[in-house]
Amino acid sequence: MKLEDATRYTEKCFNGEPASCSYACPFHLDIRSFLEKVSRGRWVPAYKVLRNAVIFPGIVSVLCDEPCREHCQRTLLGDEALAMLDLEAACIKYAKNTKPEFFAIPPKSERVAVIGAGVSGLACALNLAQKKYSVTVFEKESGWGGKLPNGERLSSHPRFADFDQDIALQFSAVDVEFRYGTEIKSLTELADFDAIYIATGKGGDSFGLLASWDAEMFTTSEPKVFMGGTLCGVSKMEGIAHSVQASKIMEAFLQTGKASLVNAQVYDKKNCERYLKHDGAVSVPRVIASSPDGYTEEEAKKEAARCLLCDCDYCIASCEMLQKFRKKPHKIAVEVATDMQVTGNLASRALTRQTYSCNLCGHCKSVCPEDVDIGALLQSSRTARKNAGGESYPAAFHDFWLREMDFAVSEGFLAATPNGKNECEYAFFPGCQLGAFNPDYVLKSYEFLSSKYDCGILLNCCGAPAYWAGDESLLNENMEKIKQAWNEMGQPTLVFACATCESIFNMFLPEIKRVSLYALLAEEEGISSIRPYDEAVVFDPCNARNNHGLETGVRKLATEAGISLHELKEPNRCCGYGGHIRLANSSLYEEIAQHRAEASDKPYIVYCVNCQDVFARRGKECSHILDLVFDLKKGLKVPTLDQKRANSVEVKKILMKKECGIDFEPETHEWDGLKLLISDEMQKDMENKLISAADLKEAIWQAESSGYKFYNESEGLFMCSMIKPVITYWVQYKEIAPQTYEIVSVYCHRIHFKEEVKQP
Amino acid sequence: MSTGEKNWKCAKCDKQLVLKNTDFFYLGHKFTYDVLNCPQCGKVLIPKELAEGRMAELEEALEDK
């Protein structure tokens, strides 16, 4: 993926960017960093941050009218904004070393003239002198200063002595020639200079260039003449900030002959409105100084500590995956791009594990003030990696579910219209897992739908496993197949029982009309009869986010059953199943599943069988909404992989017979007749490793019929392997009776080995 | 239950297994390791301890790239 294609996903992320207050500050002082240092009494580092931004801290800390405070997010909590000027003054007072830095760079030959020794002109002069340009300041008055906004000279200000001291301090490490009492009447007098900055103050002489002034670049129609400060109609503080920016542009001009922003940064003022939610932040009143001389050190630290250090990390703070990988959104985007720039199969990828550890649940987007969707970024990374293919593609992460999908779209597939008709108005699309978990979920629902609507059946996988694996062509192929069946059925409205199926259709087959089974059930008065709990929480699956019909339908059904419902603090969190991360990151999967199970101590009402599977496995009390409607919760255990397969076959058999009058004959294998003895503990181990009994039968059959197996005489054990393209399986077993085997140990690995088997 | 590696024989050839330098591959990487195999037919045996121990660690390390 190209860098810009990846970074487009995260371009609006403002993590690490200055806070709203800093955008309002004319100098874009990094207020967060400044206050963090002040709060810890780190006066010298705090002073450096302040000095580098405002140039003349002793002046700015007195004259600034604090526009930052209007955009202080503390005020959102009803508090007064941080007392910036008092804190700046305290910082200057308590910083022991305020000597300016001396830059050991060789002097440059280019000469710069600055017209006007107000604070603007001086700021430009100081910055360029620090870069070792030869700077001369021309001032018609006898000293520096310029005017106050009220027209009086700055030198009349009661704090002028402090200002004068600040100027002396800031210029103490540079060489600048000051020519006071020298009025420049025409720019031709300065023909020898390589660049000129006009900062003659409000109403001052612009040498006829004001009309040609460019507010972004500070240029004029004369190539080497720049202009800024109150002369151009801005405030004194903005004037200083202008001059800082202008000095950087002039530096580029002196280096390259062209004014440019290469050394400068442009801030978007609009960002001063970019606020965070601050949920859970507590109100703290402003610290009032105990003496008229300003804050004591302790008072200043306490006041600075009120800063909320506003920086967005909402997605990271609330997503286990982002927390685990500790990468900022921008960094993830860059890595997604570099990941795909790796060439050749032998090269390693940058972020394999993270790419496949995302639940693709949309939670980050839902909490992001800018709707940044990191899941979509990682989804596109999966697609790009699948398309790139090669040996470095980690096929093992998704192989299991792709094989499940393969069954659902072939053997498990059924498209049938009701009562021998050619077309139907509705068709039930239960998805591949509903019937696998409990055949009655599909059969009873279909019975209900058939009694009320002209409704057919479409058994298939929606393609989520292909989507999550990044396999576009497999996904499209399945979509084509579904579309064809749907057309042949007369384009019925599809009835969904799974929010994931519904969202996949919404994305890839939006032309198909959709309705949720639960919304249709909720239209029936008093349909849900069973009340497994007095109180419960509805656990909304991640893919039901923004699907309000679905969410309200389920709540209506649960309430009607007499359950008093509570809401989770965070709705639509993924149970852990989303994105099929379980094989790519099993510890993260377990952690997420456990967090979700613990999100409430009340039982859950779920309406996604995958959520149900995740919770039931962990012993979390939960019921599917269909249990309530059709009275189906009768001590049902989570079915094994083999039972799920058998359930799916059963559902198809019954429905095919019902609607087509045909007896479905599922595929048979030579190994089907083998009998396996599997202990409960072994069964659990197999479920964890996602190994089915059918896989073991196949392996044993191969070994027994070919004779290629190992024998452990002392323990009477056999062992064999079954090498599949992605995974190699091993099974140790005992032969108990003909075609009957006790399974002793089962394991698998993803690494392949080279085996050259010779006929003995 | 002990699955001591030495006790395994190839059932097809009735031979004691021997260690042999074997090539392994994963995610475009290649490496070699000594594992048991039948000296006659060449069938390879990967014990559980190896599969769920060192091999699993290696899989993880390569996938983590």
Ligand code: SF4
């Ligand atoms: S008081 Fe002025 S200089 Fe200081 S942070 Fe606020 S706006 Fe910036």
Ligand code: SF4
């Ligand atoms: S709380 Fe701190 S970081 Fe946030 S806006 Fe106010 S001063 Fe800026």
Ligand code: SF4
């Ligand atoms: S929520 Fe995440 S992606 Fe969005 S702005 Fe905040 S840190 Fe960036």
